[in-house]
Amino acid sequence: MTTVKPTPPAKRRGRRPAGQDTRTALLEAARAVFGESGFEGATVRTIATRAGxxxxxxxxxxxxxxxxxxQAVLELPFDPRDLIGELLDxxxxxxxxxxxxxxxxxWDQTGADxxxxxxxxxxxxxxxAQALREFFLNHIFGKLSAKINADNAEFRATLCASQLIGMGMIRYVAKFEPLASTDIETMVQAVAPNLQRYLTGSLD
Structure with missing residues (x-):
C-alpha cells in the first residue's frame, strides 16, 4: 500500500522576513513615500505596503x-566632510x-528621494526644515564660504542654498520641463555663473 504524503501548505508570499532586509526595504520605501507625500501625508500603512x-x-x-x-530622511546619505573636500579640489x-x-x-543617481x-x-x-538648514548652510555653503574666506559668509551661504534648493525643487519635485530633463552639463553651464558670483564675486 502506497502512503500518500500530505502536501505541505504553500508558503505565504508578499511579506519579507523580519530581518535586516525588512529594515532596508522600509527605509527605501519611506524615502519614496515621504518624497511623494511629505511627513504629514505619508502613513505607516502606505510605507509598509510599498516595502512589502x-x-x-x-x-x-x-x-x-x-x-x-x-532614519530615512534626516540622516545624510553621505559625509559632508567628503563633499567639502571634493568641492574644494x-x-x-x-x-x-x-x-x-x-x-x-x-541627486540624479539616487533619484533625489x-x-x-x-x-x-x-x-x-x-x-x-532644520535638517535642510543644517545641511545647506552649516555643512556645505557655510563651510565653503569659511574656507575661501569670503566676506558676508552667512549671506553668501543663504544665497547659494536658495539657488540649489530652487534648482532641486524645479528639477525633482515640480518637474518643470525642459529643466527637469536637461542634461547635467547644460545645467552646469547655465547655473554655475550665478552660483560662482554668490560664492566669490561682488554682491554690490
Whole structure:
C-alpha cells in the first residue's frame, strides 16, 4: 500500500522576513513615500505596503513614523566632510561649476528621494526644515564660504542654498520641463555663473 504524503501548505508570499532586509526595504520605501507625500501625508500603512512588510515592522524597527522619518530622511546619505573636500579640489574660479555638477550628479543617481522627502516635509515637520538648514548652510555653503574666506559668509551661504534648493525643487519635485530633463552639463553651464558670483564675486 502506497502512503500518500500530505502536501505541505504553500508558503505565504508578499511579506519579507523580519530581518535586516525588512529594515532596508522600509527605509527605501519611506524615502519614496515621504518624497511623494511629505511627513504629514505619508502613513505607516502606505510605507509598509510599498516595502512589502507588515505595518507592525515600522514600530519594531523604528518605534513609529517619526523614528522612520529620522532614519530615512534626516540622516545624510553621505559625509559632508567628503563633499567639502571634493568641492574644494580644484581652481576656485571653477567652484560654482563643481558645486552644480556634484549636486546634480548625486541627486540624479539616487533619484533625489531624500531631497524630495525633506522639501515636501518642511511645512509640517520642524525637523525637516532644520535638517535642510543644517545641511545647506552649516555643512556645505557655510563651510565653503569659511574656507575661501569670503566676506558676508552667512549671506553668501543663504544665497547659494536658495539657488540649489530652487534648482532641486524645479528639477525633482515640480518637474518643470525642459529643466527637469536637461542634461547635467547644460545645467552646469547655465547655473554655475550665478552660483560662482554668490560664492566669490561682488554682491554690490
Amino acid at each position: 512588510v507588515d505595518a507592525a515592522m515600522v514600530n519594531h524597527w523604528f518605534g513609529g513614523k517619526e523614528g522612520l522619518f529620522a 580644484g581652481d576656485l574660479d571653477d567652484l560654482g561649476r563643481r558645486v552644480v555638477r556634484v549636486f546634480l550628479t548625486r 531624500t531631497f524630495k522627502a525633506l522639501v515636501r516635509s518642511v511645512a509640517g515637520h520642524d525637523q525637516a
